[in-house]
Amino acid sequence: MFRTDVAPGVHLLQHGNVNCYLIEEGDALTVVDAGLPGAWAELGRAVRHLGRAPEDIRALGRVAKCWFGAFG
Numbered sequence: 180m181f182r183t184d185v186a187p188g189v190h191l192l193q194h195g196n197v198n199c200y201l202i203e204e205g206d207a208l209t210v211v212d213a214g215l216p217g218a219w220a221e222l223g224r225a226v227r228h229l230g231r232a233p234e235d236i237r238a239l240g241r242v243a244k245c246w247f248g249a250f251g
Contacts, residue, residue: 181225192225194218201225207237 182191188203197214199222208231213222226233 181221181228183229190225190229192218192222194221201229203229206235208235209238209240210236211240213239213241 180193182193185191185200190201190203192199192201192214194214195218197212197218199214199218200211201222202209202211208226208229210222213219223233226236
């Protein structure tokens with residue numbers, strides 16, 4: 180599910196158990212928690228929905244260790 184403007188310039192992409200945020204700042208996008216490879220096509224669609232291109236992504240933030248690593 181893609182929700183625009185959960186806060187001004189902040190957009191939420193929910194895919195499975197992952198919340199990915201797209202943050203607009205000027206002509207750039209920051210992606211916080213890009214999720215798993217299965218979510219990347221949906222992330223691309225969300226970027227284009229905002230009228231942007233993947234090249235507009237200038238930063239990537241990771242907020243936590245992948246939970247899969249917590250078990251082994």
